[in-house]
Amino acid sequence: MTHYARIVGTGGYLPEKVLDNAQLEKMVDTSDQWILERTGIAQRHIMADHETTSSMSEIAARRSLDAAGLTPEDVELIVIGTSTPDRFFPSTATILQQRLGIKNACPAFDVSATCSGFIYALSVAEKFIKSGSIKTALVIGAESLTRLVDWTDRSTCILFSDGAAGVVLTADNTPGIISTHIHSDGSHHELMYAPNHIGELDEPPYIKMKGNEVFKLAVNTLSDVVDQTLAHNDLQKSDIDWLIPHQANLRIIKATAKKLGLPMERVILTVRDQGNTSAASIPLALDIAIRDGRIQQGDMLLFETFGAGLTWGSAMVRY
Ligand code: UT7
Secondary structure, rough: OEEEEEEEEEEOOOOOOOEEHHHHHHOOOOOOOHHHHHHOEEEEOOOOOOOHHHHHHHHHHHHHHHHHHOOOOHOOOEEEEEEOOOOOOHHHHHHHHHHHOOOOOHHHHHHHHHHHHHHHHHHHHHHHOOOEEEEEEEEEEEEEEHHHOOOOOOOOOEOOOOEEEEEEEEEEEOOOOEEEEEEEEEHHHEEOOOOOOOOOOOOOOHHHHHHHHHEEEEEEHHHHHHHHHHHHHHOOOEEEEEEEOOOOOOOHHHHHHHHHOOOHEEEOOOOOHHHHOOHHHHHHHHHHHHHHOOOOOEEEEEEEEOOOOOOOEEEEEOO
């Protein structure tokens, strides 16, 4: 029997505190107009001092499991896409396992793939289900990015945000996840990075980014990956009901939608209100659009993402 992974529950969490463009104008030499025109971002969510990647993941996980009608003990695998784990070790996924009270000794691990972390984690979990080795997986994308922001650097501090979201996958006879596609190219890893005190003793641990170079690579790479994803599945652009992109920059998202011939009404957008939550952005957007009724059972969804590494990827999903 063929096993497919189906998304049967979603859940998200954003910290309460909001930082809008007017507040940023008082912190660095920028303007609401510049930020809106160049990025599409109006505000971002900032985690409280007591919050962590695992605490935000716990709320997202419990909401996902509730939506699926399942309990933590049903989970047979936890994968978290994050580049901002609570600790170097152990993994944030094991901390989440403890927070959820899961005592069934299921595997739990993190995947580090920057903004592609959720798609990488989804791809891994899907393969566990497809192989028949498990029936239920919890897949989370979660980031504490503002902890790595240099609040004096106007080229990066306007972009990033915190949050967590996830999906519950279960085995089914029909898709579900139709295909996932994940890629990396380490030759550009210096374009965007956050050092730590193990690899770079003298560098402050803040995000560094050559934004314009990343921007151009993102537009071209995403255009290619959506083409490849459609061709791989023998699908046409017109088969896509909803594009759910990584939310880094509205101009990048518009370029991909244009390439697909999709009107912006068929694109799930959160970038204006949420900024760039990296690995959390796709599941956050998915959750919002499922809960507000835009995405309906049977709809064809295309996820796409691009981030530091470089990493990029996509998933074709029948909801
Ligand atoms: O999450 C996944 C990976 N990340 C991305 O996908 C991010 C990709 N990059 C971007 O989104 C854009 O490159 C940015 C939004 C970061 C920057 O926009 P840009 O249109 O590429 O601007 P730029 O870096 O080419 O800078 C243009 C000008 C510069 O001034 P000069 O040299 O022309 O005088 C910057 O100093 O804009 C200036 N600038 C700003 N001005 C006002 C840079 N940041 C700001 C700012 N406010 N916050």
